[in-house]
Amino acid sequence: MQFIDLKTQQNTIRHSVRARIDAVLEHGKFILGPEVAELEDKLAAYVGVKHCISCSDGTTALLMALMAKGVGPGDAVFTSTFTFIATAEVIALLGATPVFIDIDDTTFNISPAKLHEAVKKAANEGKAKPKGIIPVDLFGLAADYDAVNAIAKEHGLFVLEDAAQGFGGTYNGKKSGSLAEIAATSFFPAKPLGCYGDGGAVFTNDDDVAQVLRSIRVHGKGADKYDNVRIGLNGRLDTLQAAILLAKLEVFDKELEAKQRVAKRYSQALGSAVTLPTVPDGYSSAWAQYSVRSPKRDAICAALKEKGVPTTIYYPKPLHLQSAFAGLGYKEGDFSVAEEVCRTVFSLPMHAYLSEQDQRLICDVIVRAVE
Numbered sequence: 001m002q003f004i005d006l007k008t009q010q011n012t013i014r015h016s017v018r019a020r021i022d023a024v025l026e027h028g029k030f031i032l033g034p035e036v037a038e039l040e041d042k043l044a045a046y047v048g049v050k051h052c053i054s055c056s057d058g059t060t061a062l063l064m065a066l067m068a069k070g071v072g073p074g075d076a077v078f079t080s081t082f083t084f085i086a087t088a089e090v091i092a093l094l095g096a097t098p099v100f101i102d103i104d105d106t107t108f109n110i111s112p113a114k115l116h117e118a119v120k121k122a123a124n125e126g127k128a129k130p131k132g133i134i135p136v137d138l139f140g141l142a143a144d145y146d147a148v149n150a151i152a153k154e155h156g157l158f159v160l161e162d163a164a165q166g167f168g169g170t171y172n173g174k175k176s177g178s179l180a181e182i183a184a185t186s187f188f189p190a191k192p193l194g195c196y197g198d199g200g201a202v203f204t205n206d207d208d209v210a211q212v213l214r215s216i217r218v219h220g221k222g223a224d225k226y227d228n229v230r231i232g233l234n235g236r237l238d239t240l241q242a243a244i245l246l247a248k249l250e251v252f253d254k255e256l257e258a259k260q261r262v263a264k265r266y267s268q269a270l271g272s273a274v275t276l277p278t279v280p281d282g283y284s285s286a287w288a289q290y291s292v293r294s295p296k297r298d299a300i301c302a303a304l305k306e307k308g309v310p311t312t313i314y315y316p317k318p319l320h321l322q323s324a325f326a327g328l329g330y331k332e333g334d335f336s337v338a339e340e341v342c343r344t345v346f347s348l349p350m351h352a353y354l355s356e357q358d359q360r361l362i363c364d365v366i367v368r369a370v371e
């Protein structure tokens with residue numbers, strides 16, 4: 001059994017993937033070829049924003065967004081302590097200070113109340129200057145953007161949506177990637193929309209920010225690549241990856257619907273055997289992960305492994321306890337909700353091609369393991 005079955009997906013779309021790759025081999029424009037622009041137009045329309053700036057990976061998407069927002073030394077950027085390292089890594093890379101915030105224990109996303117407290121405290125302390133917030137759409141579920149955007153507005157901060165796991169999800173009828181003034185996503189193979197290598201994108205409605213992002217992506221170019229008006233990087237998406245994403249985009253909505261059915265079957269069959277993921281009213285999840293919680297996690301995962309069912313723990317350690325951030329001075333007990341979730345959370349196989357039979361096996365093993 002696969003945790004995320006990319007092989008079956010490939011068999012389903014092989015013809016269009018091949019045709020798309022062949023077209024690239026034919027025209028030979030491997031860097032910023034026509035597929036890149038076509039993909040950007042389609043993704044912008046899909047998400048419902050004016051600009052999509054594709055790039056080399058999700059981490060670079062976050063980095064470019066922070067660079068476009070002018071983040072640097074002396075700035076504080078607030079984010080969840082329960083996320084992948086990339087979200088906070090980019091803050092530190094630019095010399096700014098990540099300020100970690102605890103999560104809501106039902107959605108796993110940044111707690112707006114704790115965020116608001118931390119922003120006010122940082123503003124009063126006057127050490128690092130509050131500059132921006134990066135909420136994360138964890139496991140495919142958007143954060144509480146009404147609350148986060150309101151806090152940002154009150155304190156003059158920007159909001160960067162980390163939609164690496166959220167792409168395809170919705171909040172109040174709007175798509176993930178459009179929920180803040182700027183958003184970043186990833187096309188790493190296992191993400192909701194994945195390519196066959198690394199890829200990412202930034203979304204925004206702001207014409208000026210979009211222009212800066214396109215410049216940053218190609219070494220801070222001005223009129224051309226040899227006119228450099230700012231410090232940038234090499235952050236382009238390969239034409240081949242854009243071609244593959246165009247083929248995958250054709251089946252993306254159908255896959256999302258299939259994952260909704262898989263999620264529903266899980267919740268019906270698992271009942272109260274484990275703590276199920278919460279999708280509050282007004283949200284739909286992209287189901288990047290199907291993550292449950294149980295104090296008997298280790299026993300359940302061992303029982304599943306015995307039956308050939310893969311599970312993964314996202315995440316075993318919150319970011320405030322990572323050695324990479326030891327210099328920030330956080331300690332165990334600082335964020336009790338995230339720490340508790342790290343001890344009990346685990347993720348089950350979740351993809352559009354998961355059979356009912358495999359799902360029944362998974363649920364039977366779990367129900368028996370907790371009895």
Ligand SMILES: *Cc1c(COP(=O)(O)O)cnc(C)c1O
Nearest residue numbers: 057058059084086087164186188
């Ligand atoms: C995967 C991921 C990223 C980074 O994306 P890459 O394409 O792997 O660089 C950033 N944030 C979150 C929450 C992620 O899950």
